[in-house]
Amino acid sequence: xxxxxxxxxxxxxxxxxxxxxxxxxxxxxxxxxxxxxxxxxxxxxxxxxxxxxxxxxxxxxxxxxxxxxxxxxxxxxxxxxxxxxxxxxxxxxxxxxxxxxxxxxxxxxxxxxxxxxxxxxxxxxxxxxxxxxxxxxxxxxxxxxxxxxxxxxxxxxxxxxxxxxxxxxxxxxxxxxxxxxxxxxxxxxxxxxxxxxxxxxxxxxxxxxxxxxxxxxxxxxxxxxxxxxxxxxxxxxxxxxxxxxxxxxxxxxxxxxxxxxxxxxxxxxxxxxxxxxxxxxxxxxxxxxxxxxxxxxxxxxxxxxxxxxxxxxxxxxxxxxxxxxxxxxxxxxxxxxxxxxxxxxxxxxxxxxxxxxxxxxxxxxxxxxxx
Amino acid sequence: xxxxxxxxxxxxxxxxxxxxxxxxxxxxxxxxxxxxxxxxxxxxxxxxxxxxxxxxxxxxxxxxxxxxxxxxxxxxxxxxxxxxxxxxxxxxxxxxxxxxxxxxxxxxxxxxxxxxxxxxxxxxxxxxxxxxxxxxxxxxxxxxxxxxxxxxxxxxxxxxxxxxxxxxxxxxxxxxxxxxxxxxxxxxxxxxxxxxxxxxxxxxxxxxxxxxxxxxxxxxxxxxxxxxx
Numbered sequence: 001x002x003x004x005x006x007x008x009x010x011x012x013x014x015x016x017x018x019x020x021x022x023x024x025x026x027x028x029x030x031x032x033x034x035x036x037x038x039x040x041x042x043x044x045x046x047x048x049x050x051x052x053x054x055x056x057x058x059x060x061x062x063x064x065x066x067x068x069x070x071x072x073x074x075x076x077x078x079x080x081x082x083x084x085x086x087x088x089x090x091x092x093x094x095x096x097x098x099x100x101x102x103x104x105x106x107x108x109x110x111x112x113x114x115x116x117x118x119x120x121x122x123x124x125x126x127x128x129x130x131x132x133x134x135x136x137x138x139x140x141x142x143x144x145x146x147x148x149x150x151x152x153x154x155x156x157x158x159x160x161x162x163x164x165x166x167x168x169x170x171x172x173x174x175x176x177x178x179x180x181x182x183x184x185x186x187x188x189x190x191x192x193x194x195x196x197x198x199x200x201x202x203x204x205x206x207x208x209x210x211x212x213x214x215x216x217x218x219x220x221x222x223x224x225x226x227x228x229x230x231x232x233x234x235x236x237x238x239x240x241x242x243x244x245x246x247x248x249x250x251x252x253x254x255x256x257x258x259x260x261x262x263x264x265x266x267x268x269x270x271x272x273x274x275x276x277x278x279x280x281x282x283x284x285x286x287x288x289x290x291x292x293x294x295x296x297x298x299x300x301x302x303x304x305x306x307x308x309x310x311x312x313x314x315x316x317x318x319x320x321x322x323x324x325x326x327x328x329x330x331x332x333x334x335x336x337x338x339x340x341x342x343x344x345x346x347x348x349x350x351x352x353x354x355x356x357x358x359x360x361x362x363x364x365x366x367x368x369x370x371x
Numbered sequence: 372x373x374x375x376x377x378x379x380x381x382x383x384x385x386x387x388x389x390x391x392x393x394x395x396x397x398x399x400x401x402x403x404x405x406x407x408x409x410x411x412x413x414x415x416x417x418x419x420x421x422x423x424x425x426x427x428x429x430x431x432x433x434x435x436x437x438x439x440x441x442x443x444x445x446x447x448x449x450x451x452x453x454x455x456x457x458x459x460x461x462x463x464x465x466x467x468x469x470x471x472x473x474x475x476x477x478x479x480x481x482x483x484x485x486x487x488x489x490x491x492x493x494x495x496x497x498x499x500x501x502x503x504x505x506x507x508x509x510x511x512x513x514x515x516x517x518x519x520x521x522x523x524x525x526x527x528x529x530x531x532x533x534x535x536x537x538x539x540x541x542x543x544x545x546x547x548x549x550x551x552x553x554x555x556x557x558x559x560x561x562x563x564x565x566x567x568x569x570x571x572x573x574x575x576x577x578x579x580x581x582x583x584x585x586x587x588x589x590x591x592x593x594x595x596x597x598x599x600x
Contacts, residue, residue, distance in 0.1 A: 279468075281482055366429050
């Protein structure tokens with residue numbers, strides 16, 4: 001369940017966030033004179049962000065370099081523009097991403113959230129735009145309508161709506177749109193080499209932090225991994241993990257005590273039989289084996305039964321409709337979870353069974369016969 | 372004497388510490404020969420059961436020395452002793468102590484399966500033979516808890532015999548049996564000792580029993596009054 005949910009939330013993150021994002025980080029002004037003489041500390045009072053361009057220099061080289069890296073699945077460039085969407089009198093502000101829509105689709109699976117139109121149309125229509133459903137509703141536009149867009153530096157363009165997407169995340173749906181890179185560059189009055197962000201996807205998103213430093217060194221720009229970019233989501237994920245972990249642990253502990261009790265009771269009940277077995281030549285080890293076998297039988301039956309119940313539960317839960325951007329309950333059959341569940345279950349049963357079994361091994365038959 | 376000594380006890384001393392320190396055995400020494408039907412008699416509390424448990428190798432907390440068929444068993448490891456019990460000693464207790472959930476046949480088979488000398492089928496075959504010897508073959512497949520007390524005792528004897536042990540030790544084997552069943556049990560023991568050369572050591576209160584044995588050892592207050600020869 002947790003795994004399913006984490007997977008779902010990760011997936012929803014990856015709909016708008018790449019595994020790694022390479023961009024020009026804003027720099028705080030530093031003194032012109034480097035601090036070579038430690039007697040004096042050069043100080044700038046109230047330093048400001050230096051007013052450098054946030055463009056990436058020679059983006060094509062960076063992209064081709066990145067594509068040569070192992071484990072890199074996808075590289076795409078992006079130009080973000082702050083824009084106003086206009087249709088008649090109504091106006092909405094938002095952010096438009098200038099992308100190569102086919103590459104972006106591979107990365108963010110935009111196709112899956114499209115409710116009208118087709119992403120390919122953006123590729124074939126230089127002045128096309130794909131808008132969020134919120135924008136489309138408020139501006140009352142449909143596919144094939146035209147809207148005008150004004151960028152933050154005052155450039156205006158008339159664009160044709162070729163598609164509408166719905167992520168069920170209203171802050172995205174109400175502001176975001178996709179346009180072609182060239183359109184975005186024109187809106188910013190920049191040349192065709194102007195690129196602000198390069199997005200990179202790698203084979204295993206969990207390893208993104210390992211690559212961020214590597215790519216920083218490679219490109220000379222800041223490479224931010226998605227975990228760092230979504231710290232609060234990561235923190236929630238961690239909290240969830242710990243929470244469910246401790247709940248499961250408590251449940252397992254109770255179960256372990258149950259098994260311990262069962263075995264203990266059986267041993268007490270079978271004291272006479274243990275004594276007679278020992279008298280007829282069974283060693284402590286043999287007696288222990290018998291009870292460990294019993295524990296194993298309990299453990300295996302329990303595990304098999306538990307996994308079966310889990311399978312049935314997963315089957316039904318995955319059909320429960322939650323709504324929102326989650327849709328159906330995010331749960332999935334996870335081989336690893338099954339395996340680790342079975343191993344932990346068996347381990348706990350064994351641990352709970354060994355203690356009483358050892359006691360049984362130590363039973364002194366004479367003590368029993370004398371009763 | 373041309374008989375082989377099967378069991379030799381030297382200066383066995385046993386203390387009980389609870390509830391108070393009490394010397395149960397006061398330096399007991401004796402020998403048992405192969406093929407003997409030895410009965411040990413004495414009033415209750417004279418230490419005969421205590422001695423029995425030491426001879427059975429189950430009780431290891433004693434002073435003195437014990438040899439069974441030439442092997443010194445004093446001071447051996449518990450697992451080794453369990454092995455000796457399995458191979459060389461058969462037990463019959465006052466209360467039959469069968470495993471109630473199993474059939475009589477299974478009960479008889481258990482020590483042999485543990486010994487792991489014969490295959491399962493052979494063990495089953497031998498178990499049937501032993502049950503037949505004791506005249507309860509018909510009861511073989513009944514549950515141990517569902518046959519009469521006399522039959523249960525005979526199943527227990529069959530179990531003691533399954534591995535053809537050199538020594539059969541009995542603690543009040545006829546203690547809670549009717550005289551008719553008692554006679555049957557005594558006859559079986561006699562037959563075992565005389566025909567099969569197995570040694571029988573039996574602790575008993577029963578006059579009939581001791582009279583029919585080949586030798587009767589008498590105990591009193593942790594000492595041997597008479598060896599019976």
